[in-house]
Amino acid sequence: MTEHGVSRRGLVGGGVAVAGVAAGAFVAGRATAAEGSAGPSAEDAFAFRGAHQAGITTPAQDRLHFAAFDVTTGSRAQLVALLKAWTEAADRMTSGLPAGEVGPTGGAATMPPDDTGEAIGLSASGLTITFGFGPTLFRDAHGRDRFGLADRQPDALRTLPHFPGDALDPDQSYGDLCIQACADDPQVAVHAIRNLARIGFGTVAVRWSQLGFGRTSTTSTAQSTPRNLFGFKDGTANIKSEETADVEKHVWVGAGDDARAGWLAGGSYLVTRRINMTIEVWDRQPLGDQEAFVGRTKDSGAPLSGGTELTEPDFAMPGSDGPVIPRDAHVRVVHPDTNDGVRMLRRGYNFVDGSDALGGLNAGLFFIAFVRDPDTHFIPVQNKMAKVDALMEYLKVTGSALFAVPPGIGPGEHVGQALFS
Numbered sequence: 001m002t003e004h005g006v007s008r009r010g011l012v013g014g015g016v017a018v019a020g021v022a023a024g025a026f027v028a029g030r031a032t033a034a035e036g037s038a039g040p041s042a043e044d045a046f047a048f049r050g051a052h053q054a055g056i057t058t059p060a061q062d063r064l065h066f067a068a069f070d071v072t073t074g075s076r077a078q079l080v081a082l083l084k085a086w087t088e089a090a091d092r093m094t095s096g097l098p099a100g101e102v103g104p105t106g107g108a109a110t111m112p113p114d115d116t117g118e119a120i121g122l123s124a125s126g127l128t129i130t131f132g133f134g135p136t137l138f139r140d141a142h143g144r145d146r147f148g149l150a151d152r153q154p155d156a157l158r159t160l161p162h163f164p165g166d167a168l169d170p171d172q173s174y175g176d177l178c179i180q181a182c183a184d185d186p187q188v189a190v191h192a193i194r195n196l197a198r199i200g201f202g203t204v205a206v207r208w209s210q211l212g213f214g215r216t217s218t219t220s221t222a223q224s225t226p227r228n229l230f231g232f233k234d235g236t237a238n239i240k241s242e243e244t245a246d247v248e249k250h251v252w253v254g255a256g257d258d259a260r261a262g263w264l265a266g267g268s269y270l271v272t273r274r275i276n277m278t279i280e281v282w283d284r285q286p287l288g289d290q291e292a293f294v295g296r297t298k299d300s301g302a303p304l305s306g307g308t309e310l311t312e313p314d315f316a317m318p319g320s321d322g323p324v325i326p327r328d329a330h331v332r333v334v335h336p337d338t339n340d341g342v343r344m345l346r347r348g349y350n351f352v353d354g355s356d357a358l359g360g361l362n363a364g365l366f367f368i369a370f371v372r373d374p375d376t377h378f379i380p381v382q383n384k385m386a387k388v389d390a391l392m393e394y395l396k397v398t399g400s401a402l403f404a405v406p407p408g409i410g411p412g413e414h415v416g417q418a419l420f421s
Contacts, residue, residue: 044184045124048094050408052266053415055128056251056345056370057241059220061182064212064349065189066272066366067197068175068401069204071137076147080420082203086131086179086196087414096124099195116198118191125185129192131415132178132270132403135159152419154261156269156375157404164386165397172274172399175207180270180368182347186213208399210274212349212366219347225301225309229277229350229363230394232294233301236309237335239345250343250377251370263418266407268370271378274351274399277364282394293390295329303331328390334381342377344369364395374402 046054071079089099098104100114107113138153140146159174181192190211197206217235218225221242228234239246255265282290287298295313296303304325305314315332317324325332336343347370352363371377386392406416 043123044126045095046126046128048091048129049410049413052252052268052408053130053405054094055130055180055182056268056347056405057219057247058126058128058182059223059241060215060217060347061126061128061184062213062215063183063186063189064366065181065186065193065209066212066368067179067181067193067209068134068207069177069179069197069200070207071146071176071203072205073203074146076420078203079147080414082200083131083416083420084414085199087409089196089199090129090131090192090415093119093192093195094124094127094129096122096127099199116191116194118194119188122185122188122191125183125188127181127183127188127192129196130180130182130270130405132180132405133157133416133419134174134176134178134401134403136174137176149419152260152263154258154264154404156258156373157261157402160271160374160400160402161379161383163382163397165392165395166386166400167396167398168400169398172208172210174401175403177204178270178272178401178403186211210351210366210399211353212351214350216348216350216365216367217346219345228365229279230282230290230294232290232296232298233309235346236296236301237343239343246343247345250372251345253372257373261404263416263421264404264406268372268405269374269378270403270405271367271369271371271374272399272401272403273367273382273397275365275367276362276396276398278394278396279361279363292326292329293394295325295331304329326390328388330385330389330391333385333389339381339384340376342381344371344377344381346370370405 046058048054073079093099098115102114104113104115104117104120135153135157137146138149162168179193179196181189183189193209215226216228217238219238219241221240225233225236239250241247251268253264253267255262258264291297291304301309302311303313305317313325313331313335315323315325315337332338346368348365348367351366352361354362356362369378406419409415
């Protein structure tokens with residue numbers, strides 16, 4: 001959790017099955033096309049094809065459905081065919097069209113529809129679909145080359161270290177492939193993952209998935225800083241898409257970064273961490289302690305050293321007992337000034353998945369970050385946070401994954417085409 005935030009909108013909670021979510025999840029954020037509309041509106045659609053995949057520097061939407069998949073076929077040809085089919089379906093759905101050319105109601109009565117239909121009448125809702133490849137797509141747990149890709153595996157793409165305090169559920173971690181679907185309507189995001197999983201039946205199987213509500217980051221200067229489930233503004237120092245030099249420096253993989261993985265140039269690395277928050281324990285802490293743990297005021301989000309939310313923290317300012325921003329305060333531990341200047345582009349979401357076995361909320365932050373190199377931009381920061389951050393007393397990481405996100409998809413191309421060429 002590295003200075004994230006969340007806006008309070010409708011809850012997308014309950015189970016995380018690909019087939020659907022609780023009915024209450026669909027109430028808020030609905031964007032319905034005008035009755036009798038002949039086609040989708042382009043006003044709330046983001047282009048699927050381009051130099052970089054959408055869903056990274058795109059202004060963060062309010063809803064998430066994230067899914068990781070295991071490839072169940074041993075055929076490289078079947079895998080490539082799936083990536084082609086996914087590309088075409090994603091291109092259509094991000095434009096507000098059905099997943100297939102026939103659509104949910106236009107086919108023969110004796111055949112299953114090529115779209116599931118729950119998005120009929122809904123707009124594109126800012127849907128973005130982002131694809132990633134996990135380390136096990138290149139080599140399995142025994143080191144075997146699965147699809148003739150082992151010599152093209154990036155050096156940085158591997159199982160993340162087991163950080164102090166991790167309590168990982170293997171059924172909520174990793175995967176061969178991942179799909180991130182973000183939208184301003186929860187049903188549009190769920191529809192996207194549901195249809196891509198349906199298309200992949202027989203070639204891939206869902207390993208795990210996660211629903212998220214309320215963005216926990218600000219990826220554009222036009223967006224206000226939201227609040228997380230601890231009640232604090234979060235994501236103040238996140239990279240904004242308008243900071244083009246920093247995006248280039250910290251997010252996109254460079255052409256010369258890895259001699260074996262030239263196919264990844266213009267792409268990025270995606271880190272996910274499922275971070276459970278001990279909400280009930282946190283809620284019993286005094287306000288002053290909460291602010292000391294974070295290093296910011298709960299009201300305005302200003303650093304404890306003074307100013308406004310956007311004022312840079314003064315880590316040298318003395319207080320009555322040590323620095324006014326404590327040495328183990330979250331903002332100090334993860335700030336670029338104390339981490340060799342590295343930054344992440346974060347796109348995480350809150351989650352509430354009912355209650356746990358003890359009756360507490362099964363809730364927290366589904367952390368998502370895009371970085372140029374996890375070895376320099378994530379692992380050192382996470383190690384430091386796990387060891388000295390005061391917030392870690394109230395956090396438990398239950399899921400973890402790392403994926404390589406290929407660059408954007410040009411006209412007539414499919415996702416990851418350069419990898420398989």
